[in-house]
Amino acid sequence: MADSFDMRFRHLRSRTPERSDHELVPEFAPDQQSIDLEPLSLESATVRVSRRTFLSGLGATSLIAGTVPLAAATPVAEPEQEQSETAEGSTVTLRINGKDYTLKNLDPRATLLDTLRERVHLTGTKKGCDHGQCGACTVHVNGRRVNSCLSFALMHEGDEITTIEGVGQPGNLHAMQAAFVEHDGYQCGYCTSGQIMSAVALLKEPIGESDDEVKQAMSGNICRCGAYTNILAAVKQVRSRA
Amino acid sequence: METFNYVKAPNVEKALAGAQQAKFIAGGTTLVDLMKLHVETPKTLVDINLLPLDKIEKLPDGGLRIGAMVRNSDLAWNDDVKKAYPVLSEALLSGASPQLRNMATTGGNLLQRTRCMYFREPSAGTPGGYGCNKRTPGSGCAAIEGFNRIHAILGTSDKCIATHPSDMCVAMAALEAVIHVEGPKGKRTIAFADFHKLPGDTPHIENALEPGDLITYVDLPKPVEGAKSTYLKLRDRASYEFALSSAAIVARVEGGHIRYIRVTMGGVGTKPWRSHEAEAALMGKPANAATFKAAAEAALAKAKPHKDNAFKVELAKRCLVRSLKTATATA
Numbered sequence: 001m002a003d004s005f006d007m008r009f010r011h012l013r014s015r016t017p018e019r020s021d022h023e024l025v026p027e028f029a030p031d032q033q034s035i036d037l038e039p040l041s042l043e044s045a046t047v048r049v050s051r052r053t054f055l056s057g058l059g060a061t062s063l064i065a066g067t068v069p070l071a072a073a074t075p076v077a078e079p080e081q082e083q084s085e086t087a088e089g090s091t092v093t094l095r096i097n098g099k100d101y102t103l104k105n106l107d108p109r110a111t112l113l114d115t116l117r118e119r120v121h122l123t124g125t126k127k128g129c130d131h132g133q134c135g136a137c138t139v140h141v142n143g144r145r146v147n148s149c150l151s152f153a154l155m156h157e158g159d160e161i162t163t164i165e166g167v168g169q170p171g172n173l174h175a176m177q178a179a180f181v182e183h184d185g186y187q188c189g190y191c192t193s194g195q196i197m198s199a200v201a202l203l204k205e206p207i208g209e210s211d212d213e214v215k216q217a218m219s220g221n222i223c224r225c226g227a228y229t230n231i232l233a234a235v236k237q238v239r240s241r242a
Numbered sequence: 243m244e245t246f247n248y249v250k251a252p253n254v255e256k257a258l259a260g261a262q263q264a265k266f267i268a269g270g271t272t273l274v275d276l277m278k279l280h281v282e283t284p285k286t287l288v289d290i291n292l293l294p295l296d297k298i299e300k301l302p303d304g305g306l307r308i309g310a311m312v313r314n315s316d317l318a319w320n321d322d323v324k325k326a327y328p329v330l331s332e333a334l335l336s337g338a339s340p341q342l343r344n345m346a347t348t349g350g351n352l353l354q355r356t357r358c359m360y361f362r363e364p365s366a367g368t369p370g371g372y373g374c375n376k377r378t379p380g381s382g383c384a385a386i387e388g389f390n391r392i393h394a395i396l397g398t399s400d401k402c403i404a405t406h407p408s409d410m411c412v413a414m415a416a417l418e419a420v421i422h423v424e425g426p427k428g429k430r431t432i433a434f435a436d437f438h439k440l441p442g443d444t445p446h447i448e449n450a451l452e453p454g455d456l457i458t459y460v461d462l463p464k465p466v467e468g469a470k471s472t473y474l475k476l477r478d479r480a481s482y483e484f485a486l487s488s489a490a491i492v493a494r495v496e497g498g499h500i501r502y503i504r505v506t507m508g509g510v511g512t513k514p515w516r517s518h519e520a521e522a523a524l525m526g527k528p529a530n531a532a533t534f535k536a537a538a539e540a541a542l543a544k545a546k547p548h549k550d551n552a553f554k555v556e557l558a559k560r561c562l563v564r565s566l567k568t569a570t571a572t573a
Contacts, residue, residue: 108248108287111274131275132342144315144344150274151345154248155267155289198341205340206319219481220339 092157096120097166108154113137115153116163124164124193128222135221138194138201139163145201147220164193167200175241176200179234187225195221199235203242214239243277250289254424254456257290262426262454264288268311269345271338272354280364281355281377295349295458298322304464310349310457314410315340317348327462329471329490333413336475339482349457352411352421352437353449356404357392357484360384375401376445383445391550392486395558397512398546402445405509406438407484412508413473415516416490417462425455438513445512466502469494474565475508476557485509487558491569495529500570505541510558517541520562529570531563538562 093102094115101120116122116139128136130149137148140162168174173181176199186192198221207217214235223231251257257266264286267273276282295309298320306322317323318334338346356376365371366384373382385393385403393403414434421432432450439447475488488508494501505520520541527533538559545555
């Protein structure tokens with residue numbers, strides 16, 4: 001069956017315009033904050049090159065070297081035209097972690113997830129499946145946990161958005177973040193910010209006391225490393241002390 | 243994703259203006275997903291999140307009015323729903339994840355689209371892609387001869403065997419909800435049983451809505467006095483998974499005999515499936531294992547399994563027997 005690779009990944013390629021206002025060079029953008037939650041042991045490191053800045057530099061190089069046909073197949077100019085057609089709603093102010101961010105020329109297709117990561121550079125929120133199946137992108141909107149990949153940024157003007165960066169920072173961790181550290185609630189760490197956002201939200205939800213009920217309440221967050229037992233221990237500890 | 247115009251509607255009137263060429267977006271949990279897959283390609287999105295349809299109110303006749311924008315989690319945790327319609331609360335909490343339930347709305351869930359993997363394939367219904375009559379009428383159905391473990395065994399046609407995925411709808415079918423719609427032709431109500439359409443020769447037509455129609459409320463009739471209800475969902479894993487078979491039962495037993503019964507099923511039908519056959523086999527009969535078994539046989543008598551989903555026939559029967567036992571237990 002000609003289940004074409006091109007078609008299947010078309011949605012990924014057509015996201016290019018959202019990034020078009022960023023240069024694909026490993027340059028530190030002035031508004032970029034190095035806010036990835038870094039391992040505590042690295043807290044003393046003063047090098048302010050984030051993992052992201054470093055990797056996106058590598059990405060730019062390999063893109064040029066390796067995937068010319070893909071890049072050639074999607075002229076960046078074409079979607080930009082479409083972007084200018086949708087003048088309405090293209091400037092939006094989002095309130096994130098108590099701060100207002102005015103974003104100009106925002107593509108209506110930009111999800112809240114991509115906007116947080118690519119425009120506001122709050123990269124603690126992770127993109128896993130991009131289809132609401134893994135929970136890595138979990139953030140709070142008006143205090144409730146949601147999948148930021150399934151929502152357009154334009155829909156969130158006036159909302160109070162909280163990301164992992166707004167929950168706590170190294171040196172001033174939220175009790176849930178500290179409990180994840182204490183109980184080793186992760187291995188690779190990719191799902192961790194989503195797990196913690198879910199765990200913080202469930203403190204305010206009518207969830208029962210049993211392990212089964214807590215597991216059920218955390219089931220929207222998938223951990224490929226299988227740190228579930230430790231995650232459960234962390235959540236239970238914070239709930240018992242709340 | 244194809245680009246689109248985005249409009250935020252401040253009220254119902256504004257939402258309806260020009261909506262015929264547009265799609266409404268509420269929680270986005272189905273629509274955004276399917277837009278990324280090129281299944282949905284709306285030219286205009288009308289954001290209805292500001293509409294004042296987010297209340298749950300008691301009706302004078304003892305029923306309950308649910309605004310179309312009420313989120314699944316709010317509906318599931320509502321005290322009136324938990325007390326008077328536990329089957330609905332249980333069904334909602336068995337579906338999706340807490341994050342998705344915080345986003346997904348009552349109106350949106352009525353329009354939830356199938357998880358058929360051929361339907362969800364970006365190129366389905368296009369030349370060179372899988373056949374999908376839901377995507378492109380006349381392009382065929384890849385599921386009928388393909389991998390069809392999750393597909394329907396009731397209400398299918400030779401054009402489509404896609405399963406209706408909603409849990410909420412199964413409970414609402416058992417509760418005989420009424421859907422309120424506002425559109426270009428004014429306001430009207432649609433009985434739950436008439437809302438979802440069988441695929442027949444037109445699987446691309448999934449419900450009774452017409453272009454520009456907006457779901458505004460869902461009314462639940464007054465709870466049946468003395469009745470108990472339950473929702474049982476069977477699936478490949480214990481949570482965050484679609485039903486392979488589910489059942490919603492509303493039953494009243496008096497003197498050991500069944501005096502009121504509604505039987506609906508999920509995971510096995512092309513629409514939220516009400517089994518009048520099972521109800522007929524139960525009504526007036528003693529509430530015991532033999533009756534439940536006979537009802538389950540009646541419910542599945544017309545089942546049409548395919549290559550990979552024959553197991554669903556037995557699974558659905560056992561699902562019915564178990565849930566009937568729970569709903570009619572006297573203790």
